[in-house]
Amino acid sequence: MSMNSADSPSAHAALGDAYEAQARSAPERLDAFWMPFTANRQFKQHSRLLASARDMHYTTVDGRQVLDGVAGLWCCNAGHGRTRIIEAVSRQIATLDFAPTFQMGHPLPFVLAERLAAIAPDPLKHVFFTNSGSESVDTALKIALAYHRARGEGQRTRLIGREKGYHGVGFGGMSVGGMVNNRKFFGPMLPGVDHLRHTLDISRNAFSRGLPKHGAELADDLERLVQLHDASTIAAVIVEPVSGSAGVVLPPEGYLKRLREICDKHGILLIFDEVITGYGRVGNAFAAQRFGVTPDMITTAKGLTNGSVPMGAVFVSNAIHDAFMQGPEGVIDLFHGYTYSGHPLACAAALATLDTYAEEKLFDKALDIGAFWEESIHALRDLPHVIDIRNFGLIGAIELAPREGKPGSRAFDVFTKCFHDKDLLIRTTGDVVALSPPLILDKSHIGQIFGRLAEAIRETA
């Protein structure tokens, strides 16, 4: 077969140079990209552009080394630029760039699903692939509804989320989510959704180390909703075992266990959204294992491929999966899926990521270094404006008192100061500074993160 001239090696090198030159010109070409979850006009006046990354650091377009305190966006648990992942993806794109998975297949998603099932808690041994956390959430909600219908309980249509929950931006995830700005602009939510009360209680739990002591009884809020709607109308409850986007809200001791018991009592499915807690963030593969509470489904994304190629995975219990396998064999069992479910590049990235996590024992890291992380973050409690500090696994949050009439602005100033003056990437939501570093970090990185952050908080009025 003749090689198209645009496919020749010399043409590739020239193209690579051309893309690099275009990337260098980006700071003058910011207008067309409408950035997600961003104050676009402000950003375009004071841009923050990352050019490359390796291990614990990003390099900015102007050549500064920025320490990554948030694993990109809770994604790059094995740090950046990992050779095994680069090679796996490069090899894969040269071998099989795309293959459909509707009534067809290719080897990798089968192998990957089996590898994932092996690290998931029993009995969550089936995996449905998506491309993001939002898609994983909407997939799980749809499976919950269809599962009840398949069992002859099609009247169970109600979905229960929680205040301050974040489950992505699809209509399902937005509706069960509980962050007001993510909801109020977008008209009617899904009908038949209700919310549990959130578990943040600074008045009783401020500066808790690890899980807060007070608030397990908040799980009983599900009983209130059962009294209101009747269990026979409720399909599922979805919660993040540890919520990230709403500013790191932790489950009080015993809360998740109690929620599981109430779900069991009423035949309600329990979904853990582990898009941020999955793949080692809290010191096991999944938070479900760390907390010893097994849901019926787990939604994941982000760390699945170390952030390198978009991919999500929904873990489904054997009982749920099997309920779909009762109809005629020749008929599609779940009318749901994405063109890119089980994409070859994503699968290759995920397999290499799992190998990296296993080889470097990264799922143990949050346990190994968690005490030092906890000690270090709580050393910031006497800094100006700090009203709470929360930590669990390799997650941390520092909540600042909001400025009068300008909520969120104090933490945002800390964020920009960290990035521009302290060479540290953090994340803020409202007036909470959130941290979730790559799991490859050592004690010296922890010292740098909190040293630089402390300076930035001190210097921010």
Ligand SMILES: Cc1ncc(COP(=O)(O)O)c(C=O)c1O
């Ligand atoms: C718990 C949780 N669920 C869902 C999502 C949405 O994931 P994505 O942005 O990949 O759609 C996120 C993203 O941060 C998340 O934290």
